[in-house]
Amino acid sequence: MASHRRFPQPGLAARTTRVTVLSAAAAATAALSGGAAQIAAADPAGPAPDHASQLDRLDHLYQQAEQATQRYDAAQERATRLRTELSALQDRAAKGQHQVNRLRDELGALAASQYRDGVLDPSLVLLLSESPADYLDHVSTVNRIGDQQAGRLRQLQEAERALERQRHQAAAKLAELRQAGILLQDRKKAVQRSLASAQRILNTLSRAQRAEYLPGAGLRASRDRPLPAFADFPASSGRAALAVAAARSxxxxxxxxxxxxxxxxxxxxLMVYAYRQAGVALPRTSQEQLNSGTHVPLDRARPGDLVLYRGDASHVGMYVGGGQVVHAPYPGARVRYDPVGMMPITAVTRPAG
Known part of the structure; x- marks a missing residue:
């Protein structure tokens, strides 16, 4: 395969080192759960786990982290949507308040004018009350008000009712956003726990073993299964070609x-970013991306198609031809090329557009 421009990484090595050190420190002080706790509690004098079992455990932890990451991404997307909706509701409420104020000013000016003329209609005293809608429920009051005044009063009534609805909606949306924030923090902690446990295992591997590690290198991998011969198809569309170029870059x-x-x-x-450069909006999570287009057979995959992995579609890469995908593998690794059969494949999706 032809060489490709590598992504510029000024300062990334230092930042990655700091993150790794912090993750290791957090892992050393945090309470571990599940299999990670068993590793921590193992008898130091007992036999060390073999390399294959370590890789299987590492695969499992990275799968847990990726599943938690996709749930985090979904919660983050929902929180963003709720913030947008809350902002729109607050804007409408502000406009509604402005309209209520304007109508009250007009009715106040009308009352002041009648007062100066000495012919103040008693019902106009009610126009500036806190609840003019109460008086409209009484036909006798409406009958004492002229058509113009009654029309303005009804406008004020409708504006105040609309404003009250908007305030209730905004309050409910704010409460929903607060709950989404709590969920977001919980899912963030779930990712961090899995990553801290994975880091503990990585620290037991040699530099060569870490360099050779591929996600799915254990029993869940599909690389030993026969794969179809991949035809040298072009990208399915101009937009797909642009997405491939963005992913490669x-x-x-x-x-x-x-x-x-x-x-x-x-x-x-990475999939969202690559297709955004091509003018296509993909859903945020890999599970949503699974159904973001047409499913195609693996042997008909074209550059730009999304390859979904594992039964829960918790990982995704982009097919770029030659039996390879570009993907973001796991924390501590970088965006890279890997064989398309690196993990069990759930589906191949060709995005719409």
Whole structure:
């Protein structure tokens, strides 16, 4: 395969080192759960786990982290949507308040004018009350008000009712946003726990073993299964070709969970970024990306198609031809090329557009 421009990484090595050190420190002080706790509690004098079992455990932890990352991404997307909706509701409420104030000013001016003329209609005293709607429920009051005044009063009534609805909606949306924030923090902690446990295992591997590690290198991998012969198809569309070019251009960028570019990515964030450069909006999570287009057979894959991995579609890469994908593998690694069969494949999706 032809060489490709590597992503510029000024200062990334230093930042990655700091993150690794912090992750290791957090892992050493945090309470571990599940299999990670068993590793920590193992008898130091007992036999060390063999390399294959370590890789299997590492695969499992990275799978947990990626599943938690996709849930985090979904919660983050929901929180962003809720913030946008809350802002729109607050804007409408502000406009509604302005309209109520304007109508009250007009009615106040009318009352003042009648007062100066000495013919103040008693019902106008009610126009500036806190609840003019109460008086409209009494036909006798409406009958004492002229058509113009009654029309203005009804406008004020409708404006105040609309304003009250908007305030209730904004309050409910704010409460929903607060709950989304709590969920976001919980999912963030779940990612961090899995990554801290994975870092503990990585620290037991030699530099050569870490360099050779591929996600899915253990029993869950599909690389030993026969794969179809891949035809040398072009990209399915001009937009797909642009997305492939965008994905290739960031090879070497670091994996950061929650990242959507332009300098760091998680697996689904890389797909979002690449297709955004082509003018196509993909859903945020890999599970949503699974159904973001047409499913095609693996042997008909074309550059730009999304390859979804594992039964829960918790990982995604972009097919770029030659039996390879570009993907953001896992924390500590960088965006890179890997064989398309590196993990069990769930589906191949060709994005719409």
């Amino acid at each position: 960031v090879v070497g960028a670091p994996y950061v969970w929650g990242g959507t570019g332009p300098h760091a990515f998680d697996c689904s964030g």
